[in-house]
Amino acid sequence: xxxxxxxxxxxxxxxxxxxxxxxxxxxxxxxxxxxxxxxxxxxxxxxxxxxxxxxxxxxxxxxxxxxxxxxxxxxxxxxxxxxxxxxxxxxxxxxxxxxxxxxxxxxxxxxxxxxxxxxxxxxxxxxxxxxxxxxxxxxxxxxxxxxxxxxxxxxxxxxxxxxxxxxxxxxxxxxxxxxxxxxxxxxxxxxxxxxxxxxxxxxxxxxxxxxxxxxxxxxxxxxxxxxxxxxxxxxxxxxxxxxxxxxxxxxxxxxxxxxxxxxxxxxxxxxxxxxxxxxxxxxxxxxxxxxxxxxxxxxxxxxxxxxxxxxxx
Amino acid sequence: xxxxxxxxxxxxxxxxxxxxxxxxxxxxxxxxxxxxxxxxxxxxxxxxxxxxxxxxxxxxxxxxxxxxxxxxxxxxxxxxxxxxxxxxxxxxxxxxxxxxxxxxxxxxxxxxxxxxxxxxxxxxxxxxxxxxxxxxxxxxxxxxxxxxxxxxxxxxxxxxxxxxxxxxxxxxxxxxxxxxxxxxxxxxxxxxxxxxxxxxxxxxxxxxxxxxxxxxxxxxxxxxxxxxxxxxxxxxxxxxxxxxxxxxxxxxxxxxxxxxxxxxxxxxxxxxxxxxxxxxxxxxxxxxxxxxxxxxxxxxxxxxxxxxxxxxx
Numbered sequence: 001x002x003x004x005x006x007x008x009x010x011x012x013x014x015x016x017x018x019x020x021x022x023x024x025x026x027x028x029x030x031x032x033x034x035x036x037x038x039x040x041x042x043x044x045x046x047x048x049x050x051x052x053x054x055x056x057x058x059x060x061x062x063x064x065x066x067x068x069x070x071x072x073x074x075x076x077x078x079x080x081x082x083x084x085x086x087x088x089x090x091x092x093x094x095x096x097x098x099x100x101x102x103x104x105x106x107x108x109x110x111x112x113x114x115x116x117x118x119x120x121x122x123x124x125x126x127x128x129x130x131x132x133x134x135x136x137x138x139x140x141x142x143x144x145x146x147x148x149x150x151x152x153x154x155x156x157x158x159x160x161x162x163x164x165x166x167x168x169x170x171x172x173x174x175x176x177x178x179x180x181x182x183x184x185x186x187x188x189x190x191x192x193x194x195x196x197x198x199x200x201x202x203x204x205x206x207x208x209x210x211x212x213x214x215x216x217x218x219x220x221x222x223x224x225x226x227x228x229x230x231x232x233x234x235x236x237x238x239x240x241x242x243x244x245x246x247x248x249x250x251x252x253x254x255x256x257x258x259x260x261x262x263x264x265x266x267x268x269x270x271x272x273x274x275x276x277x278x279x280x281x282x283x284x285x286x287x288x289x290x291x292x293x294x295x296x297x298x299x300x301x302x303x304x305x306x307x308x309x310x311x312x313x
Numbered sequence: 314x315x316x317x318x319x320x321x322x323x324x325x326x327x328x329x330x331x332x333x334x335x336x337x338x339x340x341x342x343x344x345x346x347x348x349x350x351x352x353x354x355x356x357x358x359x360x361x362x363x364x365x366x367x368x369x370x371x372x373x374x375x376x377x378x379x380x381x382x383x384x385x386x387x388x389x390x391x392x393x394x395x396x397x398x399x400x401x402x403x404x405x406x407x408x409x410x411x412x413x414x415x416x417x418x419x420x421x422x423x424x425x426x427x428x429x430x431x432x433x434x435x436x437x438x439x440x441x442x443x444x445x446x447x448x449x450x451x452x453x454x455x456x457x458x459x460x461x462x463x464x465x466x467x468x469x470x471x472x473x474x475x476x477x478x479x480x481x482x483x484x485x486x487x488x489x490x491x492x493x494x495x496x497x498x499x500x501x502x503x504x505x506x507x508x509x510x511x512x513x514x515x516x517x518x519x520x521x522x523x524x525x526x527x528x529x530x531x532x533x534x535x536x537x538x539x540x541x542x543x544x545x546x547x548x549x550x551x552x553x554x555x556x557x558x559x560x561x562x563x564x565x566x567x568x569x570x571x572x573x574x575x576x577x578x579x580x581x582x583x584x585x586x587x588x589x590x591x592x593x594x595x596x597x598x599x600x601x602x603x604x605x606x607x608x609x610x611x612x613x614x615x616x617x618x619x620x621x622x623x624x625x626x
Contacts, residue, residue, distance in 0.1 A: 076586075100536075125533050125535050125536050126535070127536075128613035129613060130613045135613065144535065145532070145533060145535070147533075183526070183529075186526065187526050187529045187530060187533055188533065188536060190518065190519050190522050190526075190530055190538065191519070191530055191533045191534050191535075191536045191537065191538040192533075192536030192537045192538065194515065194518075194538075195515060195536070195537035195538045195540070195541055196537050197574075197577060198511055198515060198574075199537070199596075200577070200592060200593050200596050201570065201573050201574045201577055201592075202507065202508060202511060202570060203595075203596040203599050203600070204573050204592050204595060204596060205503065205507075205566070205569050205570045205573050206503050206504070206599060207595055207596070207598065207599050208569070208573075209503050209566075209569070210599065210602075213496070213499065213500050213503075216496075216500045216504075217500060217503055217504055217599075218599065218602045218603050218606055218608070219458070219606065219608075220438050220458060220460075220500055220501065220504045220505075221504050221603050221608055221609075222438050222439070222457065222458070222504075222608060223413075223438050223440075223501060223504045223505030223508070224504065224505045224508035224509050224512070224544055225503065225504040225505065225508045226603060226608065226609050227508070227540055227544065228508055229596070229599055229600040229603055229609075230600070230609070231537055231540065232593075232596040232597075232600060233596070233597055233600040236589075236590055236593035236594045236596075236597070237590070239589070239593055240586050240589040240590050240593060241586075243577075243581045243589060244581065244584055244586055244589070247581055247582070247584075250581060251578065251581060251582060253518070253522075254574075254578055254581075256518050256521070256522070257514065257515060257518045258571070258574070260514050260517050260518050260521075261510075261511075261514045261567075261571070264510060264513070264514055264556075265564065265567055268556045268557065268560055268563060268564060268567075269560070269564060271557055271560075273389075273553050273554075273557055276549075276552070276553040276556060276557070277549055277550070277553050279513060279514075279517050280513050280545075280549035280552055280553060281549045282516075282517060282520055283512075283513050283516040283517060283520070283542070283545040283546070283549075284545075284546055284549070285520065286516050286519060286520050286523065286530075286531065286542055287516070287542040287543070287545060287546040289523075289531045290531050290534050290539060290542055293531050293532065295531070295532075295534055295535060295539065296534075296539050296542075296543070300441035300442060300443045300448065
C-alpha cells in the first residue's frame with residue numbers, strides 16, 4: 001500500500017460515495033486515518049457496523065485535525081455544510097466534495113469556507129443506482145475519471161493542495177482531470193443530468209400507463225424500458241439538488257433535446273423514413289466513438305440475464 | 314433433445330433474430346430441418362459459413378415443403394415478403410414473424426398470404442443492440458416472453474397451428490403469451506418503442522454538442538449517457554420501420570412523455586423541488602415492481618466494467 005497522502009481525512013455524508021471512499025482508503029491507502037460523520041443518527045449507526053470505531057457523533061470532532069474534508073452530501077446543502085465544518089478545520093486544510101454540479105455549489109462552498117481553508121471542488125464520474133452506506137465498495141473509483149475544478153489561485157500552498165488531492169484520488173484508482181466549473185456543468189448536463197431526467201420521466205409516463213395496461217408494462221419491460229428504470233432508481237434527493245443547482249445548463253440541453261425530438265415526432269407523423277434513417281444512423285457514430293475510446297465493451301448486452309456483477313466490497 | 318415440432322422450417326432474413334432461431338434449433342430442437350434465405354447476397358455468403366449447407370439461393374426453395382415460415386425481416390416489408398413466399402408454401406403451413414409491431418404488419422401479412430396459409434403473427438421480447446448474421450446466438454430466447462397475436466379463427470386446423478407454434482417457441486426456451494394486436498402495440502410503444510426513440514434522440518442531441526464541447530461528451534459518457542448509446546446502436550432500418558408501422562401508439566405515448574417532461578422542465582425552471590422529489594420517488598416504485606417480478610437483478614450496475622457477458626454462441 002502506498003504511503004498515505006494525508007494523515008487524516010474526514011468524510012461528511014455516508015452514502016454510496018462517502019462509504020466507497022472509506023472502503024477505498026482501507027483497500028488502497030491514501031490516508032492514515034478516516035473519520036466519518038452523517039447527520040442521520042440511523043445512518044451513523046449502520047455505518048458504525050461497516051466502519052467500526054471511525055464514525056463520529058459530532059461533525060466538529062470528525063473534521064478536527066483532518067488534512068482534507070470530503071463533502072459527500074447532496075449539492076443543495078454544500079454551502080450550509082461548509083459553514084458547519086470550516087470553523088473546526090485546521091488552517092490550510094483541504095475542503096473538497098463529490099457533487100455532480102460544480103458552479104453554484106462550489107461558489108457556495110467558497111463563500112462559506114472563509115480564508116484559511118483550501119476549497120478544491122471535485123466530482124468522480126462514478127456511481128451506481130444504489131444509495132446508503134451499505135452501497136459503498138472499494139473499487140468504485142478504479143479507472144473512473146475524477147474532475148477537479150480548482151480556482152485560479154496560484155499560491156504555492158493552493159497548488160500543493162491540488163497536487164495532494166490529485167495524488168489521493170489517483171491512489172484510489174481515479175484518472176484525475178482539471179476543468180473550468182462552467183464547462184464541467186455543460187458537459188455533465190448532456191452526459192449525465194439529461195439522461196437521468198429523461199429516465200425519470202419515461203418511468204413516470206410508464207407508471208401512469210401501467211394501470212391502464214393492467215400490469216403488462218412491467219411484464220414486458222425487457223424491450224428497452226427496463227434499463228431506464230435502473231437509471232431512475234437513483235437517489236431522488238441527490239438528483240433533485242442536481243437539477244436545481246445546474247438549472248441553466250440542464251434547461252439549455254433539455255431545449256435542444258426537445259427540438260430534436262420534435263423533428264423525429266414530425267417524421268413519424270408524416271411517414272418520413274429518410275429523416276428517421278439519417279438520425280438513427282448518426283447515433284451509431286457516437287456509440288462507435290465511445291467503444292473506440294475504451295469506455296465500454298463492444299460485447300452485446302444480454303439484459304444482464306447471463307452475467308451477474310461480482311460483489312466488489 | 315425434444316422430438317421436432319416441425320419437420321422443416323424456413324427462416325427469411327438472416328439477421329440477429331433469424332440467425333438466433335437457427336442456432337437455437339440446433340441447440341434445443343424444435344425442427345428437423347432448417348432452410349435460411351436472405352435477399353442480400355453478401356449476407357447469404359456470411360450466413361453460409363455459420364450454417365453450412367442450409368442457406369438457399371432462392372426464396373422459393375427455402376419455403377418449399379416448410380411446415381412453418383419465419384419472417385425475420387423489417388416490419389415495413391412484411392406484406393411484400395409474404396407475397397413472395399405464400400405461393401410457394403404448402404397448404405396449411407404456418408406463416409409467422411418476429412416483428413416488433415403487430416397491427417399494420419400483421420394485417421399486411423394476412424392480406425398477402427391468401428387462404429391456404431395459417432398466419433400467426435409473433436414477437437419475441439428478446440434482442441441485443443447487435444445486428445447481422447454473426448450477432449445470433451442460441452440462448453437469445455431463454456426465459457424471454459414470446460407474444461403471439463393469432464386471429465379469432467376457431468377452425469381446428471388454425472388452433473392446432475397455434476398450439477404447434479407455441480410448442481416450438483417453448484422448445485427454444487420462450488414463455489409464450491397470446492394477446493390482441495392493438496394491445497400489443499400499445500404496451501410495446503411504452504416498454505420498447507419510446508425508450509428506443511428517446512435513446513436515439515438523446516444521442517443525436519449529444520452528437521451535436523460533442524463538437525461544441527471538444528470530445529468531452531464521449532470522454533465523460535459513463536455518467537449515464539453511455540447506456541443510451543448502447544440502446545441507440547440498434548439496427549436503424551428495423552427501427553425506422555417500427556416507428557412508421559406503430560405510428561399511432563408511438564405518437565400517443567410520445568405525447569404523454571412530452572407532457573410529463575414539460576412538468577419536470579417547469580419545476581426545474583421555478584425551483585420547485587417538491588415536484589421533482591415526488592416524481593423521482595414514484596419512479597422507484599416501478600423499478601421495485603420489475604425486480605419483484607424477477608425481470609431484473611437488484612444487484613448494482615457497475616457500468617459493465619467488472620463483468621463481461623459470456624459468449625453465448
